[in-house]
Amino acid sequence: DQQVKQNSPSLSVQEGRISILNCDYTNSMFDYFLWYKKYPAEGPTFLISISSIKDKNEDGRFTVFLNKSAKHLSLHIVPSQPGDSAVYFCAASAEAGGTSYGKLTFGQGTILTVHP
Amino acid sequence: NAGVTQTPKFQVLKTGQSMTLQCAQDMNHNSMYWYRQDPGMGLRLIYYSASEGTTDKGEVPNGYNVSRLNKREFSLRLESAAPSQTSVYFCASVGQWVNQPQHFGDGTRLSIL
Numbered sequence: 001d002q003q004v005k006q007n008s009p010s011l012s013v014q015e016g017r018i019s020i021l022n023c024d025y026t027n028s029m030f031d032y033f034l035w036y037k038k039y040p041a042e043g044p045t046f047l048i049s050i051s052s053i054k055d056k057n058e059d060g061r062f063t064v065f066l067n068k069s070a071k072h073l074s075l076h077i078v079p080s081q082p083g084d085s086a087v088y089f090c091a092a093s094a095e096a097g098g099t100s101y102g103k104l105t106f107g108q109g110t111i112l113t114v115h116p
Numbered sequence: 117n118a119g120v121t122q123t124p125k126f127q128v129l130k131t132g133q134s135m136t137l138q139c140a141q142d143m144n145h146n147s148m149y150w151y152r153q154d155p156g157m158g159l160r161l162i163y164y165s166a167s168e169g170t171t172d173k174g175e176v177p178n179g180y181n182v183s184r185l186n187k188r189e190f191s192l193r194l195e196s197a198a199p200s201q202t203s204v205y206f207c208a209s210v211g212q213w214v215n216q217p218q219h220f221g222d223g224t225r226l227s228i229l
């Protein structure tokens with residue numbers, strides 16, 4: 001049972017345009033969500049996160065939106081740059097109650113390609 | 117500041133051989149994790165150590181054992197490697213659980229023939 005799903009295996013975008021990566025989850029206990037970026041032969045690198053008490057979080061060109069009623073989050077990259085080409089993973093954690101011990105559940109990943 | 121260091125980076129084993137993957141972090145983090153990444157499946161949690169002296173199973177623990185050697189080091193052992201354990205293994209750590217991202221090493225690519 002895949003509790004976090006990224007239904008688009010790949011996304012291709014022109015440089016300067018917006019990239020929108022989507023993620024759906026099924027576990028209503030998830031209350032902390034993260035996006036990681038991964039280049040080949042490297043480990044995932046933290047990009048941005050959002051707590052369930054918010055519906056939007058911005059950091060420079062990156063914005064994450066959370067729709068709790070739809071159990072959906074998205075990552076917007078504006079403007080997209082060729083260096084953004086990587087695999088993007090969304091992840092979720094159930095932190096309330098203190099029993100998750102920080103465990104993350106990951107989506108399958110989306111390969112983003114930004115063309116010059 | 118190295119962050120999370122994993123060794124080795126690559127390894128090829130024969131079925132039935134044993135091996136220990138090493139992980140060390142220099143950020144004074146309390147919690148450490150082992151994940152495996154397989155094509156189309158994202159990262160899946162194998163084992164974790166919430167604090168020094170404790171370990172517990174994650175989503176896919178079968179065929180693996182772990183040791184939290186001290187606060188810095190968390191090793192993953194394959195006692196009798198199987199082809200299904202061919203994967204990329206990532207170690208991660210975090211200082212506190214609440215609203216803090218995990219930091220990952222660069223991975224160990226393991227092939228079992």
